[in-house]
Amino acid sequence: MSAVPVPLLEARCVAKRYGGLAALDGCSLSLRAGEVTGLIGPNGAGKSTLLNAMTGLVRADAGTVLLDGRDVTALPAHRFAALGVARTFQIVRELGSLTVFENLLLAPRRQSGEGVAASLFARRKWWAQESVNAEKAKALLERVGLFRLADQPSGGLSGGQKKLLDLARALLLEPKLILLDEPGAGVAPPLKIELIRLVRELKAEGVSFGLVEHDMHLVGELCDHVHVMAEGRLLVSGTFEEVARDRRVVDAYLGVAA
Numbered sequence: 001m002s003a004v005p006v007p008l009l010e011a012r013c014v015a016k017r018y019g020g021l022a023a024l025d026g027c028s029l030s031l032r033a034g035e036v037t038g039l040i041g042p043n044g045a046g047k048s049t050l051l052n053a054m055t056g057l058v059r060a061d062a063g064t065v066l067l068d069g070r071d072v073t074a075l076p077a078h079r080f081a082a083l084g085v086a087r088t089f090q091i092v093r094e095l096g097s098l099t100v101f102e103n104l105l106l107a108p109r110r111q112s113g114e115g116v117a118a119s120l121f122a123r124r125k126w127w128a129q130e131s132v133n134a135e136k137a138k139a140l141l142e143r144v145g146l147f148r149l150a151d152q153p154s155g156g157l158s159g160g161q162k163k164l165l166d167l168a169r170a171l172l173l174e175p176k177l178i179l180l181d182e183p184g185a186g187v188a189p190p191l192k193i194e195l196i197r198l199v200r201e202l203k204a205e206g207v208s209f210g211l212v213e214h215d216m217h218l219v220g221e222l223c224d225h226v227h228v229m230a231e232g233r234l235l236v237s238g239t240f241e242e243v244a245r246d247r248r249v250v251d252a253y254l255g256v257a258a
């Protein structure tokens with residue numbers, strides 16, 4: 001009998017309250033390595049809160065988060081990068097006055113010089129690291145199709161281009177898992193096609209993905225497995241086709257109690 005593989009990222013009975021509201025009400029679900037996992041559900045279902053609780057941005061009131069079987073529930077957000085987890089946000093946080101290239105270089109990363117400036121040796125190492133990062137950043141801008149805009153202020157980018165910059169920022173960390181919060185929101189159709197192409201290409205290279213998304217076309221095109229959340233809990237899991245025809249899912253979207 002073959003052993004069941006340990007999930008890449010797993011939430012076990014995670015709860016989070018905001019005053020009287022249970023944003024997460026004992027939510028359990030997992031993401032498998034090598035797959036694109038979708039997280040869907042009506043507005044307010046708790047999707048972003050779960051993503052935040054699974055990456056140290058929100059401290060759960062109860063429950064456990066495991067990464068590769070290791071308990072990371074209390075790990076602060078900045079430690080996830082070193083464990084190979086990167087994420088993007090619903091609203092892209094970019095500094096509009098800086099160029100596209102500068103924004104990419106500001107990304108948090110796993111590098112030896114962070115917080116270390118005391119010795120000359122550390123500084124030399126830092127500069128060496130910086131030039132490696134600059135080369136990587138250029139290559140990533142090529143990859144996401146933004147290289148020709150590298151010297152433009154990022155404030156002038158379209159919604160879709162900002163999402164691609166955010167993805168490039170995540171890729172700078174060379175993550176094994178990328179969590180995308182609404183990558184399709186505010187993105188024009190041609191750039192959605194580019195986004196789909198990139199995610200598929202990265203998946204083929206071994207990167208796993210989790211994505212919170214309302215765009216069902218994107219979910220259907222990309223996701224191997226879909227979790228549907230409602231009222232802070234997991235409602236249904238399966239392939240996109242399976243969950244799309246599940247009556248409970250239709251009811252949850254229509255606001256009917258499941």
Ligand SMILES: Nc1ncnc2c1ncn2[C@@H]1O[C@H](COP(=O)(O)OP(=O)(O)OP(=O)(O)O)[C@@H](O)[C@H]1O
Binds near residue numbers: 021045
């Ligand atoms: N910091 C916060 N303070 C108070 N309430 C919050 C906070 N964050 C989330 N909530 C509430 O928790 C619930 C779940 O929110 P969350 O953003 O996780 O849902 P979601 O499924 O991602 O929704 P959407 O699809 O609209 O982004 C919502 O009712 C929301 O208003």
